[in-house]
Amino acid sequence: MLSGFSLCPGLFYDTPAQDGILSRIRIPGGILDSKQCRAIADIAENYGGGYVDVTNRANLQIRELRSGINPQVLQHLQNIGIGSRNFAIDHVRNIMTSPTAGIDPQELMDTRPLVQGWDNYIAAHPELSGLSAKFSVCFDGGGQVSVCDRLNDIIFAAVLIKGRVYFRLHLSVGVKGKPPIDMGIVLSPEQCLPVCGSLAQVYLKYTDPQTRRKLRLRELLNHLGCETYLQEVQQHLPFKLTPHPQLKETSYLKLSPLPLEKTANSNYFHIGIHPQRQSDLFYIGVVLPLGRLEGQQIRILADLAQKFGSGTLRLTPWQNLLITDIPQPCLSDIKNEITALKLDFSPSNINSALVACSGNKGCAASATDTKADALALAKYLQTHVSLNHPVNIHFSGCEKSCAQHSNSDITLLGVTQESENGALAAYHIYVGDSVRGVAIGDSNHKFGRQLYQYVTFDKLPRLLGQMLQLYKIQCQNPDESFREFVNRYEIVQLQSFFSSVI
Ligand code: SF4
The missing domain is CATH 3.30.413.10 (Sulfite Reductase Hemoprotein, domain 1)
Known part of the structure; x- marks a missing residue:
């Protein structure tokens, strides 16, 4: 046993x-x-x-x-x-x-x-x-x-x-x-x-x-x-x-295994308005910042689902939600109602792929206030960068990575740095895919390749803003994901791009 x-x-x-x-x-x-x-x-x-x-x-x-x-x-x-x-x-x-x-x-x-x-x-x-x-x-x-x-x-x-x-x-x-x-x-x-x-x-x-x-x-x-x-x-x-x-x-x-198939950016395909297999019906994927909904927002979304659709809300494993079975003539009204709730349905909204664990407000193991930092970062990025694709940014308060187990485009791992002035909350930053078979603690990691260590939050918004801007300008084609983009570069090359911020 x-x-x-x-x-x-x-x-x-x-x-x-x-x-x-x-x-x-x-x-x-x-x-x-x-x-x-x-x-x-x-x-x-x-x-x-x-x-x-x-x-x-x-x-x-x-x-x-x-x-x-x-x-x-x-x-x-x-x-x-x-x-x-x-x-x-x-x-x-x-x-x-x-x-x-x-x-x-x-x-x-x-x-x-x-x-x-x-x-x-x-x-x-x-x-x-x-x-x-x-x-x-x-x-x-x-x-x-x-x-x-x-x-x-x-x-x-x-x-x-x-x-x-x-x-x-x-x-x-x-x-x-x-x-x-x-x-x-x-x-x-x-x-x-x-x-x-x-x-x-x-x-x-x-x-x-x-x-x-x-x-x-x-x-x-x-x-x-x-x-x-x-x-x-x-x-x-x-x-x-x-x-x-x-x-x-x-x-x-x-038998030898066959790989599971997945296409780049397919995870966030559900955000926005999409036709259903049922003719003349559509679903709308609504962005929930960090997966959070106030009580009153849930009630109003439920009312909208009843008024315009089949009366159901579908929660997604990417911490967003769908309202389904909406006839085409009702789309304009439901979009207005969702906007009035201060929610969005744009796939390029930075919040659509922003993930954070509970952070130190909810979990003793967390080195940082991941949720507050994630929301502050999103607020900055929304006014400084406009994206064509969702970029998955993941805040984790410790190595356990409760909020997201799969690789993200950018992972910010909360850590504590000992300094002369006491313990300092900071982040290690990882991008793209890790190199297979390299152990934790090396420059490659389960979260991706390590770009920087011990970056305090005050530097993050500008740094990530520059990273996303660079991606937008230098991506090879409109379908290249952020992950594919950073995977094309060596870490030292990426660091050289951002030397003015770090
Ligand atoms: S990832 Fe770590 S810090 Fe975040 S909720 Fe899980 S155990 Fe807590």
């Missing part, structure tokens, strides 16, 4: 944070109806700081709660479909899918029934309360707004093979932070949930359900080996796991 430690926030138990109690609401697929939105706004205002934060799993977090939410209110939330039906599995990670599932013109399959099916499955299997809180499952329908690059333990990714839709199974294995690996198995849509259930059952077999210390699936796969693990999964199934036909092998156990 193996074990590892895990404690994650939920709705049915109190999690203390620096700024009060933290409550996290699981929202499978990130889809909320108007009634649920209003109930959440009430809780944020009656119990917490009056706002909610959308997380990188399309959950909602309510912070600064002064007391636990009372049992009648929790019961009401369950009655209207918020939170887990079985509170024992409330800690298990939110089920992820593309926020455009069912409306994406390019998707191969609407994955919402799979999300619902897996949520029903875990609610009906109380033994799954023994899963690690980080046991994470994602269904990707193969559309334009892909979630394949989000870190998950298990990803089912839709592919087309000889005119039929299958799902490729990817599992998290190997080094922490590495993208899940293709197991070389293709599944029909009907096979995904039984396989997911079997993956969970095998996990439970090797972990102690009583202990609070739970292993990540990755650690268990590393310990047992994928081959042994999948052989045990196979024993629970009434059908045979099928190897990917392109790989021309007889056993999936001998």
